[in-house]
Amino acid sequence: MHVHVRMHRWVVWWFYVGVVCGVVAVINILGRDLSRTQERVILAIGVLHWALGGLVCYACDAIRIEGSSQRLKSEEPPKPRDIPEWHPASDFLLPGTRKSLLPPRR
Numbered sequence: 001m002h003v004h005v006r007m008h009r010w011v012v013w014w015f016y017v018g019v020v021c022g023v024v025a026v027i028n029i030l031g032r033d034l035s036r037t038q039e040r041v042i043l044a045i046g047v048l049h050w051a052l053g054g055l056v057c058y059a060c061d062a063i064r065i066e067g068s069s070q071r072l073k074s075e076e077p078p079k080p081r082d083i084p085e086w087h088p089a090s091d092f093l094l095p096g097t098r099k100s101l102l103p104p105r106r
Contacts, residue, residue, distance in 0.1 A: 007063045014053045022046055 025042045028034065034042075057063055 002067070004066045005063065006066065008060070011053075011057055011062045014057075018046075018049050018053065021049065 025046055029039050029042060
């Protein structure tokens with residue numbers, strides 16, 4: 001069974017920024033003589049970054065996990081909500097008014 005994970009580009013960038021900032025934060029916490037308050041502030045900013053990213057991803061439906069179906073496409077009829085609605089330009093003109101969507105010729 002194949003699983004397709006679809007995500008927006010900004011999600012990947014958010015992840016990369018979070019990992020890089022996390023590595024920098026860990027290096028600063030371990031390598032420098034920071035006070036306990038400074039360490040907690042750095043960790044709180046990291047937690048806020050990941051929580052905000054998760055909340056925004058959930059709200060925007062930015063990550064989708066889809067399982068591929070083994071059925072043929074011709075076996076199942078298309079659902080009405082899956083068919084995009086399309087109208088020709090002539091549908092937006094009133095009959096008998098002889099108007100055009102294009103600007104008049106000069």
